[in-house]
Amino acid sequence: MIMKISKYAALAGALSGIVFASAALLAQQSKFPPRTPDGKPDLSGIYQWPKTDEGEKCKCSATIFDRNKFPPFKPGGEAFYEPRTGDPRHDEPRDFCLPAGFPSGMLSANAVRFIQNKNFLVMAHEFQAMTRLIPLDGRPHRKGIEPSFYGDPVGHWEGDTLVVETTNFKRWSLDDYFYTNPKEYRMHSDALRTIERISWKDPKTLSYKLTIDDPKIFTAAWSQDFTMTPHPDWEQMGIFEYVCEENNRCPGGKCGK
Amino acid sequence: MNVRWLFPVLFIVFAAAPALLAHHSFSAEYDATKPIQVTGVVTKVEWQNPHIWFFVDVKDESGKVTNWGFSGGAPGQLMRRGINKDVIQPGMTIMVDGFLAKDGSHNGSGGKVTFPDGRSVFTASAEDKLPGK
Numbered sequence: 001m002i003m004k005i006s007k008y009a010a011l012a013g014a015l016s017g018i019v020f021a022s023a024a025l026l027a028q029q030s031k032f033p034p035r036t037p038d039g040k041p042d043l044s045g046i047y048q049w050p051k052t053d054e055g056e057k058c059k060c061s062a063t064i065f066d067r068n069k070f071p072p073f074k075p076g077g078e079a080f081y082e083p084r085t086g087d088p089r090h091d092e093p094r095d096f097c098l099p100a101g102f103p104s105g106m107l108s109a110n111a112v113r114f115i116q117n118k119n120f121l122v123m124a125h126e127f128q129a130m131t132r133l134i135p136l137d138g139r140p141h142r143k144g145i146e147p148s149f150y151g152d153p154v155g156h157w158e159g160d161t162l163v164v165e166t167t168n169f170k171r172w173s174l175d176d177y178f179y180t181n182p183k184e185y186r187m188h189s190d191a192l193r194t195i196e197r198i199s200w201k202d203p204k205t206l207s208y209k210l211t212i213d214d215p216k217i218f219t220a221a222w223s224q225d226f227t228m229t230p231h232p233d234w235e236q237m238g239i240f241e242y243v244c245e246e247n248n249r250c251p252g253g254k255c256g257k
Numbered sequence: 258m259n260v261r262w263l264f265p266v267l268f269i270v271f272a273a274a275p276a277l278l279a280h281h282s283f284s285a286e287y288d289a290t291k292p293i294q295v296t297g298v299v300t301k302v303e304w305q306n307p308h309i310w311f312f313v314d315v316k317d318e319s320g321k322v323t324n325w326g327f328s329g330g331a332p333g334q335l336m337r338r339g340i341n342k343d344v345i346q347p348g349m350t351i352m353v354d355g356f357l358a359k360d361g362s363h364n365g366s367g368g369k370v371t372f373p374d375g376r377s378v379f380t381a382s383a384e385d386k387l388p389g390k
Contacts, residue, residue: 059283060283061334088285091285092281092285094280094281095280095281095285095286097280097307109334110331110333110334111333111337126331126333127331179283182284234337237336237337239333240331240332240333240336241306242306242307242331242333243306244280244306244307246305246306246307247303247305247306247307247308247310248280248307249308249310249326249328249364250285250286250328250358250360250364252285253285253286253358253359253360254360255286255326255358255360255362255364
């Protein structure tokens with residue numbers, strides 16, 4: 001009799017365990033995607049840089065674009081593949097601690113932290129301490145400012161997707177392709193406009209779609225899908241300081257001691 | 258005991274893949290056709306951006322000591338892989354696999370560091386590439 005009761009108790013315990021586990025799983029799923037107090041998806045967190053399985057791999061640790069996505073060039077668009085000149089100040093500007101720019105810097109192999117509130121999304125990338133302040137309050141692009149390496153972003157929500165449009169770039173390298181082919185750049189023009197579409201795919205994956213619209217180079221805009229992996233295990237470590245000038249020992253290939 | 262640990266020397270190893278860097282392209286500063294492997298005693302470690310540097314006194318067969326400098330990944334990249342500044346300390350004897358600097362100096366990229374007990378750490382930026390693989 002006692003044994004029978006024990007069996008029933010064990011069975012009841014196991015069943016209640018399953019019920020509790022299922023309820024916990026449902027509760028977790030019902031919280032997906034995480035949301036801010038104003039009801040928008042909460043993108044805040046620390047992530048690995050955007051990655052993809054598609055296309056050519058960079059001979060470096062960064063992500064580069066898939067050439068199969070490129071539409072035909074417009075006349076003059078061949079300038080995209082600007083050749084190297086032999087002058088390190090032209091060929092390796094980063095070697096002198098000049099910025100990677102966007103989108104190249106975003107695809108660099110470092111951690112990036114997103115901080116979000118109602119009015120701004122801040123992207124704080126470890127590489128070169130790249131910081132993008134993206135207004136979400138509906139303001140238009142700034143007018144009358146000089147083109148820049150990182151451009152002028154503004155964001156808005158389309159359902160649960162954050163859409164960030166960036167304009168007003170200066171001509172610069174689109175990605176780290178020049179690591180893979182040391183004879184050529186991929187140089188975007190000053191007409192570049194980028195669109196980022198960011199949304200939660202699942203609790204462990206952020207979708208990051210990047211559209212490149214460069215009407216001086218390409219006959220059409222084109223896009224590539226990337227994913228970003230949240231790393232709560234990096235929260236304690238955080239984002240590290242990155243001051244390129246601190247110990248840049250070999251600018252232009254001239255090492256010193 | 259491996260004789261290389263008793264008499265640290267510089268010698269060339271065969272075609273190994275460059276340990277690639279993040280802040281600039283490898284080809285800007287290093288010669289992928291000149292892999293090197295040196296063994297010596299660490300004299301200094303600079304755990305700074307854009308790349309860590311560590312310096313090693315290398316004694317040749319005649320007994321002449323040359324101080325070599327090697328660069329690795331950015332501190333943040335290494336620490337995220339669990340490699341912190343304590344991994345290489347002055348006074349340690351290490352073997353470094355890397356590539357010579359283009360300028361002919363006693364500098365190089367230092368992608369892999371091996372300790373006398375056989376343990377090794379990958380000190381370059383790329384997470385998935387090891388010298389020689």
